[in-house]
Amino acid sequence: MSNLNNLLFGVYPYIAIVVCIVGCWIRFDREPYTWKADSSQMLSNKGFRVASNLFHIGVIFILMGHFVGLLTPPAIYHHFISSANKQMVALVVGGFFGVLCLIGLVMLIKRRLTDERVRASSKFSDIMILFMLLVQLILGLLTIFISLDHLDGSVMIMLSSWAQNIVILQGVQAALAIEPVHIIYKLHVFVGLTMILFFPFTRLVHVISVPIWYLGRRYQVVRER
Known part of the structure; x- marks a missing residue:
């Protein structure tokens, strides 16, 4: 295993996660009024x-698919579906929602760059994260075409092994698991980790502040007749 592979996929994930957690904590504590999506609607x-x-x-279903697909051990899902069939489901469903997400993202980028009022209110981080998402989506869609050359599910197993080893703090084993995969998969993982690293410094922080509690709150009486 090369030192670069170990650094990027065995060490870098933990750097990104630590920066994300500490950065979010500091931002929420010191600059709570910046913790928002800055909607331009x-x-x-x-x-x-x-x-x-x-x-x-698109992005909600993609994230759910990645979470379930990467973190579910084969011993569990093999009771219901084979690795090959699981990969085929991931290709079809992921491809569909990936295209939806890509169409929406291109429309949002065009709007942010061409609408004078929206562009004037945009920060550098707003535009940067949109283009990072664009690169990540394109890389993710490219993996579909590469996966068509090996439909036995072996690559999906290697990627899930990488993710699961990261979770249980086995960085060396994670780097070993991902080393044989195609460079497009590695770029996809690297860009994803970099987005986690930048997460606390962008508008993406609103992702972890979804007001679910609103669904169960009592009605607020604003004015009585």
Whole structure:
């Protein structure tokens, strides 16, 4: 195993995770009023609803699929589905929601760059994270074509082995597991880790502040007749 592979996929994940956790903690503690999505819908609503819905629906299902697919041990899902069939499901479902997400994201990028009011209110980090998401989505969709050359599920097992070893703090074993995979998969993982590293410094922090409690709260009486 090369030292670079060990650094990028055995050590870097923990650096990214630590920076993400500590950075979020410090930002929430010291700058709580910056902890928001900075929505630009009030500045320009044209095409925003469609683009935002496509992007968010796509990214939610993609993240759920990655979470379940990478962190579920084969010993569990083999009771229901084989590795090959699991990979095929991932290709079809992931490809569908990946395309939805890509369409929405391109629309959001076009809007942010071409609408004068939205562009004027945008920070560098807003534009940077959109293009990082674009690169990540394109890499993810490219892995579909590479996966068609090996439908036995072996690569999915190696990637899930990497993720599971990271979770149980076995960085060396994780780096060994991911070393044989195609460079596109590695770039996809690396960009994803880098987004985790930048997470506390961007608008993405709103992801972990979804107001689920609103669903169960009592109605607020604003005015009585």
